[in-house]
């Protein structure tokens with residue numbers, strides 16, 4: 249059992265033989281992917297205030313400096329994204345900031361919202377109106393929150409990070425493996441196409457990496473909702489002294505992920521943080537959301553590569569590069585995506601045409 253898992257009722261037992269199999273996996277065991285995909289997004293950091301204090305993170309604010317993006321600021325960025333041909337509005341921000349900061353709570357109340365999730369819902373509606381498909385990664389949520397947000401999101405996500413109880417997750421309120429697993433479970437229970445992943449190099453062991461991947465596989469086997477798994481290396485910053493994992497380490501974790509996960513689940517590495525070209529033969533098939541207009545606000549020192557560089561990566565690997573939507577095509581049926589989001593994709597509008605241009609078979613949603 250993982251730390252805290254019992255408390256949340258996520259019953260996942262560790263299969264020792266499966267762990268051993270994964271620990272033996274190497275890049276030689278996997279076939280390179282036949283194609284690479286990416287999505288074009290605009291990044292909306294609604295707030296840098298956060299109830300947690302992960303020591304690897306430079307994103308969260310020190311107390312007293314916390315603020316919220318206003319609806320006007322959000323709308324301006326959304327329009328910029330839609331004008332630049334993006335399809336995805338990526339909402340990523342501090343976890344439940346209103347639970348820790350009165351100033352955030354009061355600002356939300358002034359704008360007519362009883363929680364950050366309520367504000368997020370309205371900003372997702374705005375994104376759909378402007379012509380972008382929301383993918384929200386707001387941190388730990390419970391089932392009722394997913395049930396509501398799925399109406400206005402094409403897909404959602406939260407990084408598992410690790411199933412290990414690492415010192416990097418510190419503070420009065422902190423990420424726990426049990427709560428992360430419960431978040432991924434709740435997304436499955438409510439039928440939300442989901443992105444999760446590992447953060448590599450935060451104090452976890454090789455065995456922890458194998459167990460983390462098996463936990464994700466276990467939840468996917470139960471619900472079928474995991475569309476992709478991100479294998480992200482920690483990047484050092486002024487707040488902490490984590491060492492960047494070596495290329496060899498990343499190659500082995502990516503291969504492990506490919507061996508651990510069923511074929512339909514994509515393995516993603518972020519091209520601005522990883523030695524991507526050295527990972528492509530280890531089973532990577534997705535480069536994630538890449539923004540032509542906004543910074544990576546979580547790791548602002550690492551600029552997004554231009555589309556041209558993604559094309560170079562793909563041609564170096566000898567495979568085609570395809571632009572995809574934030575929701576993978578196999579989830580476009582009504583059991584996964586709300587009528588409202590499906591209608592946006594099928595609509596006879598500029599945005600609808602932009603979305604459908606990313607589908608391999610445009611008739612899927614027109615029918």
Ligand SMILES: O=c1nc2n(C[C@H](O)[C@H](O)[C@H](O)CO)c3cc(O)ccc3cc-2c(=O)[nH]1
Pocket residue numbers: 287289291336338383384385403404405406407443444476478516518535536537538544546573574575
């Ligand atoms: O630009 C980023 N995108 C991140 N993404 C976005 C991702 O690249 C795309 O939005 C998805 O592939 C959906 O298209 C995340 C999405 C999640 O659901 C969970 C975690 C992440 C982490 C990052 C990240 O650190 N930087």
Ligand SMILES: C[C@H]1O[C@@H](n2cnc3c(N)ncnc32)[C@H](O)[C@@H]1O
Pocket residue numbers: 304305306340406407409446447480481482483484485546547
């Ligand atoms: C959105 C995701 O960003 C990741 N994240 C947070 N801080 C860092 C860092 N220093 N390096 C790499 N990834 C980081 C976490 O995995 C989080 O879930």
Ligand code: MET
Pocket residue numbers: 298307340341342343385386387388406407546
């Ligand atoms: C900025 S980190 C991404 C969203 C959330 N705070 C999490 O850690 O899951």
Ligand code: SF4
Pocket residue numbers: 298299300301302305306307308341342343387
């Ligand atoms: S990684 Fe996310 S949860 Fe952790 S401190 Fe940063 S913003 Fe908060």
